[in-house]
Amino acid sequence: MDxxxxxxxxxxxxxxxxxxxxxxxxRCSSLSKRFNSLVPQTESLILRPDQVGTTESQPxxxxxxxxxxxxxxxxxxxxxxxxxxxxxxxxxxxxxxxSPFDRIKNLGVELPGxxxxxENGAAVKWKAEYGETLQTCVVFAFRSASTVxxxxxxxxxxxDAEFVAGLKTRVVWTISALIAASxxxxxxxxxxxxxxxxxxxxxxxxxxxxxLVMNSEGLREFRKIEAARDGEVEDERVEKNRSVxxxxxxxxxxxxxxxxxSSICLESATLVIVRPSERYSDVGDDELATEAFxxxxxxxxxxxxxxxxxxxxxxxxxx
Numbered sequence: 001m002d003x004x005x006x007x008x009x010x011x012x013x014x015x016x017x018x019x020x021x022x023x024x025x026x027r028c029s030s031l032s033k034r035f036n037s038l039v040p041q042t043e044s045l046i047l048r049p050d051q052v053g054t055t056e057s058q059p060x061x062x063x064x065x066x067x068x069x070x071x072x073x074x075x076x077x078x079x080x081x082x083x084x085x086x087x088x089x090x091x092x093x094x095x096x097x098x099s100p101f102d103r104i105k106n107l108g109v110e111l112p113g114x115x116x117x118x119e120n121g122a123a124v125k126w127k128a129e130y131g132e133t134l135q136t137c138v139v140f141a142f143r144s145a146s147t148v149x150x151x152x153x154x155x156x157x158x159x160d161a162e163f164v165a166g167l168k169t170r171v172v173w174t175i176s177a178l179i180a181a182s183x184x185x186x187x188x189x190x191x192x193x194x195x196x197x198x199x200x201x202x203x204x205x206x207x208x209x210x211x212l213v214m215n216s217e218g219l220r221e222f223r224k225i226e227a228a229r230d231g232e233v234e235d236e237r238v239e240k241n242r243s244v245x246x247x248x249x250x251x252x253x254x255x256x257x258x259x260x261x262s263s264i265c266l267e268s269a270t271l272v273i274v275r276p277s278e279r280y281s282d283v284g285d286d287e288l289a290t291e292a293f294x295x296x297x298x299x300x301x302x303x304x305x306x307x308x309x310x311x312x313x314x315x316x317x318x319x
Contacts, residue, residue, distance in 0.1 A: 013041050020046040020108070022097060029100065043105040043225065047095060049112075095190035104195045109188065111204040121145070124173050125299060126210045132225040133217035133246050136275055136294040137181060140299055140306075141173040142258075144267035163281040170254065170270045171314070177210065179199045183242040185264035185280055245275040247318045249287060253309040260301050271306040277315065 016038065019025060022045055029039040098104065118124060121144040127135040184203045192198065192214070201214040216224070251273045258269040273285045286307055293299040 005294055009038060012038055013043075017044040020044055022047045022101075026100065029191055040100050041101050042101055043103050045098070045101060045106070046108045047094060047097065048109065048110045049089065051096065051249060069286065072262055081166070091190040091195045095187060095194060096193070098134060098191055101195075104198050106200045107191070107195075107202075109184075109201070111184070111203065120300070124177055124209065125293065126177035127183065127212070127213070127219065128177075128185075129213050130181070130185045131214070131221035132242075134178070134181070134185075134245065134274070134276060135218065136273070136288060138289050139151055139174050139177045139270070139272040139274065140293060140303060141170070141268075141270045141272075142266040142302075143169075145266050146155060147262055147263055147265070148277050166254070166256075166268055167185075169268070170272070172253065173270065174250065174252075174272045175316075176250075178245050179242060180210050181212050182245050184210075185214075185243045186241065188214075189222075189226070189243075192219055193226055195224065210258050248316050249280045250274050250314045250316065251276050251282060252312045253306045253313055254312075255306060255309055258305055260298065260305070262298065262301075264298060266302060269302055269306060271303055271309075284316070 012035075016025060016028070020029075020042075023040055025039050025045070029036045043289075094109070122142065123145070124139065124141040126137060126139045129135045138242075188203065190200060192201065198219055199216040199221065203211075203212040205212070253271045255269045256267070258266045260266070271289060273289055275281070289303050289307060290300065293303050
């Protein structure tokens with residue numbers, strides 16, 4: 001008798017939860033009948049849809065369909081030569097990959113790369129929280145970083161003319177972050193609807209550009225409103241391949257040159273806190289911004305410094 005057969009199912013499921021990686025777990029499910037029955041019980045998963053397999057839509061034999069399905073699943077986990085844009089992924093893809101699992105509570109998704117097209121040296125980092133729609137989004141960006149001190153006479157302040165000159169770029173950074181977040185929200189919409197026991201969803205870019213979070217309350221809100229929509233004509237989300245961004249109000253802070261204690265100087269450092277215009281309140285903005293980048297020393301320090309700068313309010317219509 002194999003000693004492993006004496007290990008209780010509950011312990012094996014706990015081990016599978018620690019493994020998490022969907023690709024590894026799907027391979028484990030073909031190991032034996034026992035694993036095939038236990039793998040679907042995994043509650044904590046990490047999904048990495050690195051590549052999308054494409055097949056032509058045409059009638060095939062049942063055997064051909066099965067072979068294509070297997071090939072499609074394999075191609076989804078093949079590391080591509082270049083990151084595939086998130087906008088090319090359909091909500092049906094993660095839904096099909098996760099269909100063998102029926103007890104998902106905590107789901108982490110790691111996407112191959114960010115969507116923003118930035119000039120060389122620039123960086124945009126964001127963290128968004130979603131329910132049925134956008135709840136909050138914090139965006140931190142800068143044009144370049146160096147260890148060279150600002151030139152003599154430069155300061156953390158700026159004139160109105162200097163602010164207006166760089167406003168277009170800062171707005172573009174913010175819109176890029178909002179579109180990226182809404183694309184990820186739309187991508188996981190089918191998974192959220194199908195797995196009603198899910199309590200936490202976190203979507204990250206492997207390059208560290210952005211993070212989208214849906215907590216238990218946000219997930220319940222999404223399912224409730226989506227259930228009320230059943231049977232209605234699909235809205236513009238499908239055409240845009242992303243969720244609609246509501247009308248928002250933004251508080252923007254900016255420093256032409258921001259020198260950190262680590263002697264790193266960030267050019268055109270920008271912090272934007274976005275909330276929906278409906279029932280807008282800026283209460284808790286400071287805590288929201290510092291929490292968004294608490295795990296990164298450089299960004300966390302920069303955010304704390306930017307919170308001391310002058311706040312500029314901007315409104316944006318839904319898009």
